[in-house]
Amino acid sequence: MFDKLANIFRIPDLRKRILFTAALLFVYRLGGHLPTPGVKWEQLENFFNQNRGTFLGFVDLFSGGQLRRMTIFALGIMPYITASIILQLLTVVYEPLAKLQKEGELGRKKITQWTRYITVILSAVQSAGIAIGLQKGGDFVINPGPGFILMTMLTLTTGSAFIMWLGEQITERGVGNGMSLLIFAGIVVGLPRGVSDLIEKAKSATWGPMTFPIMVILVVFMIAVVGFIVYVERSERRIPVQYAKRVVGRKVMGGQSTHLPLRVNAGGVMPVIFASSILTLPQTVGYGLRNSRYFGDLIRWLGWGEPLYTVLYAVGIIFFAYFYVSIVFNPSEVADNMRKYGGFIPGIRPGKRTADFINEVLTRITLVGALYLIVISFIPEWLMVGIHLNHLWGPIGRFFENLPTQITNGLGVNFYFGGTSLLIVVGVAMDTVQQIEAQLIMRHYDGFTPRSGRIRGRRAW
Numbered sequence: 001m002f003d004k005l006a007n008i009f010r011i012p013d014l015r016k017r018i019l020f021t022a023a024l025l026f027v028y029r030l031g032g033h034l035p036t037p038g039v040k041w042e043q044l045e046n047f048f049n050q051n052r053g054t055f056l057g058f059v060d061l062f063s064g065g066q067l068r069r070m071t072i073f074a075l076g077i078m079p080y081i082t083a084s085i086i087l088q089l090l091t092v093v094y095e096p097l098a099k100l101q102k103e104g105e106l107g108r109k110k111i112t113q114w115t116r117y118i119t120v121i122l123s124a125v126q127s128a129g130i131a132i133g134l135q136k137g138g139d140f141v142i143n144p145g146p147g148f149i150l151m152t153m154l155t156l157t158t159g160s161a162f163i164m165w166l167g168e169q170i171t172e173r174g175v176g177n178g179m180s181l182l183i184f185a186g187i188v189v190g191l192p193r194g195v196s197d198l199i200e201k202a203k204s205a206t207w208g209p210m211t212f213p214i215m216v217i218l219v220v221f222m223i224a225v226v227g228f229i230v231y232v233e234r235s236e237r238r239i240p241v242q243y244a245k246r247v248v249g250r251k252v253m254g255g256q257s258t259h260l261p262l263r264v265n266a267g268g269v270m271p272v273i274f275a276s277s278i279l280t281l282p283q284t285v286g287y288g289l290r291n292s293r294y295f296g297d298l299i300r301w302l303g304w305g306e307p308l309y310t311v312l313y314a315v316g317i318i319f320f321a322y323f324y325v326s327i328v329f330n331p332s333e334v335a336d337n338m339r340k341y342g343g344f345i346p347g348i349r350p351g352k353r354t355a356d357f358i359n360e361v362l363t364r365i366t367l368v369g370a371l372y373l374i375v376i377s378f379i380p381e382w383l384m385v386g387i388h389l390n391h392l393w394g395p396i397g398r399f400f401e402n403l404p405t406q407i408t409n410g411l412g413v414n415f416y417f418g419g420t421s422l423l424i425v426v427g428v429a430m431d432t433v434q435q436i437e438a439q440l441i442m443r444h445y446d447g448f449t450p451r452s453g454r455i456r457g458r459r460a461w
Contacts, residue, residue: 007440014439021174024166025185031073031162032066032189036155038148039070044140066186072159074130075123076186077179080164081277083118085320087111088327119164120157127156176435177428180269184428187421222422225379229426232372235264237365239358244342260334260345262362265369267324269427272377274324275316279309310387314374321370322363331358376423 009015035041048068067074091098100107131152134140141148163182170178198215205211238259335355344350348357 008436011439014436017174017439018436021170021181024170024174025181028073028163028166028182028185029189031159032069032071034072036070036072036074037151038142039134039152040140040142041069044068044070044134047140070134072155073163075126075156075160075163077160077163077167077182078277079122079126079160080115080119080167080179081273082122083115085274085278086118087115088323092323116161116164120161123157123160124153127153127160130156175432177431180424180428181432183273183424187425190421225376225422226426229376229423230430232265232369233263233268233427233430237262237264237361239361240346241338241343242346244344260338260358262329262358262365263369264365265321265372266329266362266366267321267369267373268431269424270324271317271320271370272373272423274320275313276377278316279313307387310378313377317373317377318367318370321366321373325362325366329362331355331362334358373423 008018045068066076087097091101097111100110128149131149134152135144135148167178167182170176170181172178175181198218202211202215238261241258241260243256243258332352332355335351335358338344338354339350345354345357348354
């Protein structure tokens with residue numbers, strides 16, 4: 001393993017990419033210690049500690065703990081992700097934008113430019129909502145007024161734009177997956193706080209005589225979740241493909257059998273991030289309206305752990321799982337390329353019938369992947385705040401009032417050991433390792449895993 005790690009630094013280009021990525025991640029973490037002017041961050045952090053098991057703690061997860069300190073990077077990359085979702089949705093319903101997306105590199109640059117503009121607009125709106133919420137939410141502001149709102153909007157919007165630039169630079173000049181790596185860095189930094197939280201619960205015997213057994217169960221459960229995530233992320237449906245023999249000059253080409261791999265979770269962590277960012281926007285903007293007579297009930301219904309939020313979150317994950325797969329994988333194009341090179345699926349006619357068969361298989365495994373994401377994403381919610389079924393309307397809510405409090409109110413366990421954070425950490429780590437492996441194998445070095453690299457007598461993946 002040490003020799004394989006040393007191979008990374010033997011390649012000048014790969015060494016520069018990794019060092020460049022590490023430097024930008026250091027800059028990202030350094031900005032997490034620069035507070036926004038005019039905010040009493042000590043009182044704000046105490047407020048977040050008191051509301052750790054709420055939606056605020058979940059939003060703080062994606063900012064790497066910077067929202068609780070109200071740093072210049074408090075918005076994180078959520079505005080950029082939301083802007084990307086908006087433009088990707090518009091490519092489906094707006095024909096000129098769809099044509100622009102098909103124009104290659106020029107169209108991609110144009111869409112990226114529009115994404116930046118929308119990111120700045122969303123950052124300004126969210127920062128204005130945060131500033132108004134801080135003024136109305138308590139004694140968090142030194143000098144309330146229009147000046148504070150404008151200063152907060154300028155600071156947070158600039159910080160969000162700078163984070164967007166960092167992510168793009170990591171993607172282009174680093175090891176790739178810039179935005180995902182920024183989320184990864186924010187979550188990993190918070191893991192020690194989660195460990196210390198569990199240690200404090202063990203010392204104070206929070207759950208009485210059952211504290212030690214619950215701790216053991218939680219650790220085993222976390223390891224099982226990690227193993228389950230790795231298993232599903234590696235799972236794929238392999239469709240057999242046969243290539244017919246054809247004569248090209250004096251050579252006979254084709255005739256071999258291979259397979260078309262379809263990942264069970266082709267979207268990775270993106271459906272979870274997309275769905276959570278969409279639900280984060282109304283919560284962030286409407287935080288100052290939570291006591292309003294007109295919008296207060298709606299904001300509370302969209303709170304973390306509420307039945308409406310749970311349903312919308314699950315539906316959003318399913319929608320974005322199918323939506324993301326439809327963008328990154330085109331069955332018709334795969335079928336045309338297969339027919340062009342003399343390939344076919346045994347028992348399936350080439351052309352449209354092959355595309356329909358691939359689309360049918362992809363639809364089924366994407367549903368399995370979406371259900372897997374839903375189960376993994378709801379684990380932190382169940383551990384922290386439970387599912388508030390007793391908040392349902394009328395007799396339905398009264399029926400669920402007899403449920404144990406561990407179900408309706410949760411265990412109060414820190415969400416860093418929940419499924420969403422582990423899904424992002426494990427998924428991003430696996431993608432990054434695969435990209436580094438690809439760079440090593442391309443330059444004739446062995447990769448990290450036993451089945452990668454130049455191994456004689458064994459077929460590569």
